Amino acid sequence: MSTSIATEAPVDSGVDTPVDTVQDRLSRAKTASRAVARLTSDDKHRALEAIAAAIETGAERIVAANALDIDRGRTDGIGDALIDRLRLDDRRVASLAAAVREVATLPDPVGQVVGGHRMPNGVALEQVRVPFGVVGAIYEARPNVTVDIAALALRSGNAVVLRGGSAARESNTVLVQIMRDALDDAGVDPEAIQTVDDFGRDGARALMHGRGFVDVLVPRGSAALIETVVTESTVPVIETGAGVVHIVLDESAPMDWARDIVVNAKVQRPSVCNAVETVLVLRQAAPQLIPVVASALQSEGVAIHGDDMVQGLVTQVIPATEEDWEAEYLSLDIAIKVVDTLDDALDHIRRYSTGHTESIITTDALNAERFLAEVDSAVVMVNASTRFTDGAEFGFGAEVGISTQKLHARGPMGLAELTSTKWLARGSGQTRG
Amino acid sequence: MSTSIATEAPVDSGVDTPVDTVQDRLSRAKTASRAVARLTSDDKHRALEAIAAAIETGAERIVAANALDIDRGRTDGIGDALIDRLRLDDRRVASLAAAVREVATLPDPVGQVVGGHRMPNGVALEQVRVPFGVVGAIYEARPNVTVDIAALALRSGNAVVLRGGSAARESNTVLVQIMRDALDDAGVDPEAIQTVDDFGRDGARALMHGRGFVDVLVPRGSAALIETVVTESTVPVIETGAGVVHIVLDESAPMDWARDIVVNAKVQRPSVCNAVETVLVLRQAAPQLIPVVASALQSEGVAIHGDDMVQGLVTQVIPATEEDWEAEYLSLDIAIKVVDTLDDALDHIRRYSTGHTESIITTDALNAERFLAEVDSAVVMVNASTRFTDGAEFGFGAEVGISTQKLHARGPMGLAELTSTKWLARGSGQTRG
Structure with missing residues (x-):
């Protein structure tokens, strides 16, 4: 257990992982992503059901943690509109669980054959949908995004690394812990859901520069947040949201x-x-x-x-x-x-x-x-x-976000937009003439 | 005609445009892109035929300009392999023209309906292929890329802004001028093909930070060049090429x-x-x-x-x-x-x-x-x-590049990968309940 890099040690590790660096977290997400990518649709359905049930069971803990965020928000004078977005009461916790169940029932995009043909020499080409791998999310004070993005990422076979706003940190810590425990109970590697909230700005920075560990980054929130992520990231970003x-x-x-x-x-x-x-x-x-x-x-x-x-x-x-x-x-x-x-x-x-x-x-x-x-x-x-x-x-069944960029996805995004494709080529000894 | 920003004035304006800033060029490309996006497939075919013919007619000029690059390269001691990539002789100029004609015959991806359905309330949704707008290209010493990328971008309804390696600058200047003149003769806005070569590093920088003007950037060349473009750009990049x-x-x-x-x-x-x-x-x-x-x-x-x-x-x-x-x-x-x-x-x-x-x-x-x-x-x-x-x-008929990223395109890219989509919604007064 290394604490040699003092500046990278977690400031408040509420999550039941050993003390580690932000890079360790990304690395564990990447490793977990390989197992998640191979889960069957049924496996993923079961994992999401387990998460929904755990959220319901954990409602009291969630609301209690949220109350700490609300109190701190009031002390900090963050305003009624933000307090309202931040708030998780029993009704909202129930609808969080319901949203996870809805995502669980969506058709699994992974494995869809989207194209293919036989080359003149007989090599069979097939283009299939595969998960991105690790989806990063940077968002603001809405704790529901923590659960939404994690559910959407898992349903599409991805691991997820979350970076929520500090205003919701108590709520997010408990939500992530509940979801990780539920994955563990369902026999899925809990490292598939990570938070880097406890690293403060270093967490966001690590996500934006996590080439080789983070396959795509989805910012959700204000125009300013999205602009920061788009201009700072070296990881590919799906730009969402701002609408004049x-x-x-x-x-x-x-x-x-x-x-x-x-x-x-x-x-x-x-x-x-x-x-x-x-x-x-x-x-x-x-x-x-x-x-x-x-x-x-x-x-x-x-x-x-x-x-x-x-x-x-x-x-x-x-x-x-x-x-x-x-x-x-x-x-x-x-x-x-x-x-x-x-x-x-x-x-x-x-x-x-x-x-x-x-x-x-x-x-x-x-x-x-x-x-x-x-x-x-x-x-x-x-x-x-x-x-x-x-x-x-638009009939996609879920709200991954609305892309305002032209690359990869444009307009409302369904689960398929959280996947990539790869080409499979099956031959019998063919060489190029 | 402003020369007030001395550092942005062209260092060697071989192109027949007024003295202008790199930002003017991007802006003119953006304006031209709107007209190019609306050209019919026949219009684009004619424009590319005009370019192919002009390259054939201009062979002597091209080879003469290229000789200057070769001489400078020899003086600078850039090595035989690079000299060979740089060289344009009569045979290679002929094959450049042939490549343009081949691109001209490819099916036009613009306007393809890729999806759609009717919403339960009767609004008709249609997802159609549209050009990106302005495609930026940053590449190294191969002057053939100048013509290849311009032809592919035009065929897919895009304007293009080129930034080639300084080793090929004389060749690129003449090639761009010939292509622009050919567009003009074919009744297409010549501003649809721009070079920023004469701005040196400022040209590359303007492309990489050209948000709002450059819709996608395609680097072609060494792993180091691609890495620089991917990490420096705030414009979306399609990462191509490096293959271990x-x-x-x-x-x-x-x-x-x-x-x-x-x-x-x-x-x-x-x-x-x-x-x-x-x-x-x-x-x-x-x-x-x-x-x-x-x-x-x-x-x-x-x-x-x-x-x-x-x-x-x-x-x-x-x-x-x-x-x-x-x-x-x-x-x-x-x-x-x-x-x-x-x-x-x-x-x-x-x-x-x-x-x-x-x-x-x-x-x-x-x-x-x-x-x-x-x-x-x-x-x-x-x-x-x-x-x-x-x-x-793979049967795509053209080599736009091979994407090694997971966003937008993965693997060999056809013309369709130089387009985006947009959703068209046709209603009759529907509002959301």
């Missing part, structure tokens, strides 16, 4: 679709990435559409940030500045801007969109097709609410 | 397959990444197999680096050291090691493989399946030469 989402109201937009879709996209759940932040209205339709849409929004408690024309059409509008076009409010705020042409709308989107989701409300077929073709976002919609950009809505 | 490739000779390996496959994998083209570097022989079969395989290799001029047992079985063996197990020789050298068990072979591969290609020669079905399941490489083979890991051999 636009809806364009074309001249031909039916009044009721415009109103209902904008209100739904803003109000149904304002704190998530697929909620609309900016509405662009074609000038010719502005006098008819804006008062109706704005009044519907205001009656739902939405604060409108608008340009000069919007201010002239609606009362109680906050004058919009450059910052409003850049804002991912994640709140009951919305920016509304009048544009002269569809080209201007497309220009605005090119400049301010984060490439997540954009929708146009129109009955003009040419404008609809142009919008679909020219907007360079993960999901481009016509006449539908941006809230549909979601793994469950 | 293994062949395992199982106890049940037929003598002729073992001999023919090892010789083919080493000798047919030793300088490429899918050539074998290390042979692992099961101890029980070593006395029979090693003398035969070694003698066949030696008669082809291969130098054998072997462990103690190999030295005892074969003459003229160079004693192998740790460095030999790590070596990607890319030459007529091979390392041979005796292992006690298949487990030991798998351990050795886990430790030293770069995850490119490994093959086992065996008639034991259990060992074959175990090798296929447990070796974590892009291509895992049974009884076939590792030289088959190749885009053309």
Whole structure:
């Protein structure tokens, strides 16, 4: 048991592993990943059932640990919204266990044959889905992510190394311990779930630079966190989340679709990435559409940030500045801007969109097709609410995240996006001529 | 025309663009990429035909520019192998043009519908292939890569920003100019092909940090170059190439397959990444197999680096050291090691493989399946030469590179791997309940 590298020793080892370095943890995850990759779908189902049951059994411990985080959060004055995200009560613990059971029932992507053919010389080629190996996750104060990511990683045959926010450290420590013990009971190497929370910033740094040990890194949280992970990591990253989402109201937009879709996209759940932040209205339709849409929004408690024309059409509008076009409010705020042409709308989107989701409300077929073709976002919609950009809505059964990058995965990610592929070639002595 | 940022001004602007900053170039590539993304397959075919014809017409200019690079290379003493890679004679220029014509005939991946379904509420979802946008390429002294990558990027609807090695700068300048002029003649925005060679290291740095302008970066060249690009880039990278490739000779390996496959994998083209570097022989079969395989290799001029047992079985063996197990020789050298068990072979591969290609020669079905399941490489083979890991051999028609990473693409890459996807959603007023 080495403690020679004092700066790498855990600051608060709540997990029942020997005192070790962060590198030891990554190394043990990598070793465990090889066994996890070979588990059958049934094995993984059983392991996840064991985790769900252990979470239920451990509810009291989890809530007690969470209370310590909540208390510390209150002392530190982290604000009600964050306290709410942090909180695990009996109901939320039950839904954590339910989420694990749901992941357990998802079809196993591992072993799927996604392609193949016989080469002219007779060598049989087969492209099959295989786990990445070790999935790293860096996220913020939501302890539910600890369980979600671990379950998704395991279901897709991966080991996982977790780095949650320090605000949730007591909760995460207990959740990881419960999940590891459950794996052990189910006959699966508990080293397949690791936390590096107790190494503080060194833990995050080790994940981001863990080439050879961490196969892919998934950041979950604020735009700032994601930006840090993307720019600092030498490990491949799947960029998720940030959504400065636009809806364009074309001249031909039916009044009721415009109103209902904008209100739904803003109000149904304002704190998530697929909620609309900016509405662009074609000038010719502005006098008819804006008062109706704005009044519907205001009656739902939405604060409108608008340009000069919007201010002239609606009362109680906050004058919009450059910052409003850049804002991912994640709140009951919305920016509304009048544009002269569809080209201007497309220009605005090119400049301010984060490439997540954009929708146009129109009955003009040419404008609809142009919008679909020219907007360079993960999901481009016509006449539908941006809230549909979601793994469950897309029928994937689980929410691994929504990729806003173009490599590997784009848009809502299912379990298959937590796997890679490899080529198998079976020959009988063939050589290349 | 701004020259205010002196350090960013081109050091030798051979390209017929105004004096500009490296950022201007990336920005113009991004703008051009939008038009290129919307070209039809026929448009792109015509543009590539124009490029091929212009390369043929410009052969004399190309060879003359190349002569300057060769002269400078000789003065700098860069060695015969590098001089040979650098050289463009009439025959090689003709084959450059032929390669462009071949790429022109490949099926266009853009617009392929790769998935989709109707949501329960009636929204029609469609996942379609779209170009990345701007593909960046950082590569070394081979001027043919300049043309290859530009053709592949264009065929898949992307703009391209090139950063070639300074040893080929005169050749690359003329090749880029010829391709840009050809695009212009074909009615395609010439800004779709950019070079940043004239910015020296600043050009490479701008590509690696070009988030928002460069959608994906493909390094081609030495392991050191690839490592630099992977660790320095904040832009997503497709890691290609390095191959410490293994062949395992199982106890049940037929003598002729073992001999023919090892010789083919080493000798047919030793300088490429899918050539074998290390042979692992099961101890029980070593006395029979090693003398035969070694003698066949030696008669082809291969130098054998072997462990103690190999030295005892074969003459003229160079004693192998740790460095030999790590070596990607890319030459007529091979390392041979005796292992006690298949487990030991798998351990050795886990430790030293770069995850490119490994093959086992065996008639034991259990060992074959175990090798296929447990070796974590892009291509895992049974009884076939590792030289088959190749885009053309796999039937992709073009060699974009061989990915050794697990994200996005793994193994030989076809044109489809130079595209992303996006989701199109067509509704009629649907909102989320």
